[in-house]
Amino acid sequence: MMAIAIKEATEGITPPILDHPYPETKDVAQRNLFSFSLEGRQAGLSSWTDAGLHFEPMSVTSMPRMRECFGWAKVNGNSILGGWPRHVFPLPVKIEKVKREFEFDIEYSAIVYEWIDGKGNDPATVEDVDAFLWCAGFSFQGGSHEQNWKGSVLIDLGDIVFAHGYGWDKNAFRARTAAEILLEQGR
Structure with missing residues (x-):
């Protein structure tokens, strides 16, 4: 948009x-x-x-390269899980007394994004993306990690929160350096 x-x-x-x-x-x-x-x-x-x-x-007048979203797709649980051995199935998760898990006979909605190759990140390009998102009103939620960026494209869009969104953080609303953005997990 x-x-x-x-x-x-x-x-x-x-x-x-x-x-x-x-x-x-x-x-x-x-x-x-x-x-x-x-x-x-x-x-x-x-x-x-x-x-x-x-x-x-x-x-x-321009924006940096962002991961393209192709829209929604409907997928059946059997198409996700069918043919896989039981030991690799995602484990059920209980959230607020509700058990969540994939089931064979349910149709799910999936968001389809473009595939980004696992190329390295150019620090200047990553900073350009960050500056654009900051000026557009997005803050980062928690820390971003190098694994959330591929080829200088932000892969995990859960890292950012729009200005009206739950979790928007005034303390995380600032321009950052590539070193801050590309923190390695566990440091």
Whole structure:
């Protein structure tokens, strides 16, 4: 969705995406995220000045490479588990008195993402991705780990939380260095 908004804005189909270049608060993070919506692009700087915020805006004209989502697929439990030996099945998990497990006769919804090869990460590219996500209003949840990045693409999107989301953390809302982002697990 963000890529489409940027494409429309850069092709002149809609007004530009105007963000605060150094967001520091949740309010500014939410406004930066809102600026990607059609309503936010149409409001332009008036949405910022109406809130009493005055700054030199940054026009968002590109975004770094992100993992592409192809949509939803329906899969049957048998297609996931059928043919596998029982000892490799995922173990049931109990969450708040509810037992969760894969069953053969149930249809599941799956989100289908592109496959990213396990190439190494370029620190400068990883920092560009982080800077884009920070300016767009996302914070990181906990720490990110090197294993969550492949070929300088964030693989585990559970690492980020949008500005209106549960778990958005003002203390984790900042630009970070590649060394901070690519922490090795267990350190």
